[in-house]
Amino acid sequence: MLRRAVPLLLLLHGAQSETAPPKADYSINSIVGPCRRAAGEQCGGVNGHGEVWEVDGPEASCCAEGHVCAYKTMYYSECVPMWRNESPARTQRTLEADTIGEVRSALDNFYLIINAQIVFFMQAGFAMLEVGIISPKNAKSILFKNLLDMCMVALTWWMWGFGLAGGGASGQILTEGSSFGDFGMGKGITEDGSGRAGGLDWLNSASFLHSLVFATTTTTIMSGGVAERMKVEVYIFLSVILSSFxxxxxxxxxxxxxxxxxxxxxxxxxxxxxxxxxxxxxxxxGAILVGPRRNRFTDTGDVVSFKSTSLVLSSLGAMMLAFSWISFNGSSVLSTDHSNLELSAHAVTNTLLSLGGAGVTSVMFPALTNKGTYDLPLTINSMLGGLVAVTAPCAFIDNWNAILLGVMSSLLTMYSSYFVMMKLRVDDPLDAFSVHGACGIFGTIWTGLFARKDLLALVNHTKGAGLFYTGDPELFLAQLAGCGVVILLTTATIAGACISFHLALTALKAARGSDEIVVDDIGEEDGGLYGEDESAETDSVEEGNLNFFEKVMLSLRFSKDAEIVGADFIYHEGNAFELTKNQVIMYNQEKNAQDRIQRRRDAARRE
Incomplete structure (x- = not known):
């Protein structure tokens, strides 16, 4: 298909290959359709690759009666049946239109595939972001989970997720028997056994790839909320449920x-x-059910800050995500016709403007309210919050509106993070809900307020527009309903999946004849829910001492020792960031120098 596409594009611009026969030799001469050639030439000519397109025929009468010799590309022609009541010129134009359709289909597929590759790079961005924020003792575990959920989602999306998503999966074309497992492969194989796949297969394969990378993004977002304490097997189980159902x-x-x-x-x-x-x-x-990391909250209600692995890695991850977000939003037009590409460019422009508004706000606001200091993790999360919020309305709002959305989403990210941590007492290590949940709601509702009717019309949306432009609340109410449905479905399903895992573990325990809660394969939780009693002789918890949700929590999280020393030591043969003796000495010297400098600064201030 692509081999035909290139010469067709050249023909449309008036170019002609040096190897192609002169156009005059291919002209359609009459209804009977003799392709007049010089004596000795083969009927249909030779294409640009030196391959004979048609068999030999009598001179000046290559095609049978009722057929014409028509161009399919600039390289070759073929004898085709005349359509009833159509002239030879009309027949030629119809063939050219069909070929242009094939080229457009190929370009659409290429557009989806290349953008799917770029969006897939978000997995690397999320991995760097997470491993940079969490404790060094769990770095390998985070990377391992991100790699594994990527593999599991690919398999389950192929087996049933893509089929359940239906036509919403990047423009999937639905046919009988093509929506489960094989995503339509084999439905377009020719009867002659040549094995040439039909257009349906090409399109659905590209749709499968494009929708798959969106599904993996959804799953990886969850990873940040349960980092550093959820068992790997529980996380993978939830990943499958979340992505494919x-x-x-x-x-x-x-x-x-x-x-x-x-x-x-x-x-x-x-x-x-x-x-x-x-x-x-x-x-x-997931963060609510698995509970906070050990020692995250003190008895007095204070929040204990944990040392991050590397803000350099987190910054690199944020840049990777911003790069991939261009394709994430831009490719959602799903096709390459003129109006869609213009809409894609508009969406990408708004995406970067929202990013800029959010990032600048995250720098200016804390600088004005917090003694002029700058907070790099806050800036990273605010930028990502701006990207999340603009993802829904990016194609339908004005440029100035995208900047305003970025500013507002940055403020929302800051205060949402504070509310979840300090008021709800939920330990969300990467502020996954504040960035993706709160800003996701905000961006969806923003669409109902500011979406322009003329831009919505480009995606065939006719039911209302932004409330501030039209005064019609139809779209705004639909956006609210959508958010409510998604929140209820997701939270109920994840809660049900966690409880189901606990019940299955309890049944396994009963089958083994044990009266203790087994929390992992290396040891059992000791000394109460979080194991505060370090001298406890028993390594188990009696069921009668815990309520149901505490039992669920213990079923989902690491053992006490595994959480203290880190998952890397338990499951991955040592930490990713081991310090040598010289590095320890240098670290102590650096720390002592920092303390001396700080003491001199304090003394200077007192004077």
Whole structure:
């Protein structure tokens, strides 16, 4: 298909290959269709690759009666049947239109595939972001979980997730028997056994790849909320549930043509709600059920700060995510016709403007309110919050509106993080809910307030527009309903999955004849819920001492010793960041020098 596409494009611009026969030799001469050639030439000529297109025929009468010799590209022609009541010129134009359609289909596939690769790079960005924020003793564990959930999602999305998502999965074309497991492969094989795949296979394969990388993004968001204490097997189980059941269901409701949210008028261009709110709600529910990291909260209610591995890695991860977000939002037009590419460019422009507004706000606001200091993690999260918020309305709002959205989402990220940590007492190590959940809701609702009617029309949306422009609340109410449905579905499913895991573990314990809660394969939780009694002789917890949700929590999280020393030591043969003797000496020297400098500064201030 691509080999035909290049010469066709050259023909459309008036170019002609040096190896192609002169156009005059291929002209359509009459209804009977003799392709007049010089004596001795083969009927149909020779294409640009030296291959004979048609068999030999009598001179000046290559095609049978009722057929014409018509161009398919500038390289070759072939005898084709005349359509009833059509002239030879009309037949030629029809063939050219068909070929242009093939080229457009190929370009659409290429567009989806290349953007899927760029969006897939977000996995590296999330990995660097997470491993930079969490404790060094769990760095390997975070990377391992991110790699493993990527593999599991690929398999489960192929087996059933893509089928459940239906037409909402990046424009999947649905045919009988093509929506489960093989995603339509084999449906376009020719009867003659040549093995040439039909157009349906090409399109659905590209749609599968594009929708898959969106599904993996949803799952990885959850990882940040449960980092450093959830068991690997629990996380993988939740990843499968989230990506191939929850996310695929939301996609079918919101993006498929017959989805009930879509029919209600709900709009989410690239996934503030469909992708990020799903992941953010899963992260919040997982963080609640698995409990906070050990020693995160003191008895007096203070929050203990943990040392991060490397803010350099986190910054690198944020830059990777910003780069991939361009394709994440821009490719959601799904095709390459002129109007869609213009809409894509507009969406990408708004994406970067929102990023800029959020980032600048994260620097200016704390500088004005916190003694002029700068907070790099806060800036990273604010930038990501701006990207999340603009993902839903990026194609439908004005440029100035995108900047304002970035400013507001930055403030929302800051205060949402404070509320979740200090008021709800939920330990969310990467502020996954604040960034993806709260900003996902905000961006979805923003669409209902400021989406322009003319831009919505480009995606065939006819049910309302931004409330501030039209005064019609239809779109705004649809956006609220969409957020509510996604929150209920995601939180209920993740909670049910965690409880189901606990019940299965309890049944396994009963089958083994044990009266203790087994929390992992290297040891059992001791001395109460968080093991405060360091001298306890027993390594188990009697069921009668805990309520149901505390039992669920113990089933989901590491053992006490595993959490203290870190998952890397227990499961990955040592920490990723081991210090040599000389490094320890140098660290102590650096620390002592910092203390001396700080004492001199304090003394200077007192004077």
């Amino acid at each position: 929850v996310y695929s269901t939301v996609v079918s409701w919101a993006w498929a043509g017959d989805g009930f949210l879509k029919e209600m008028g709900f709009v989410d261009f690239a996934g503030s709600c469909v992708v990020h709110l799903v992941g953010g709600c899963a992260a919040l529910m």
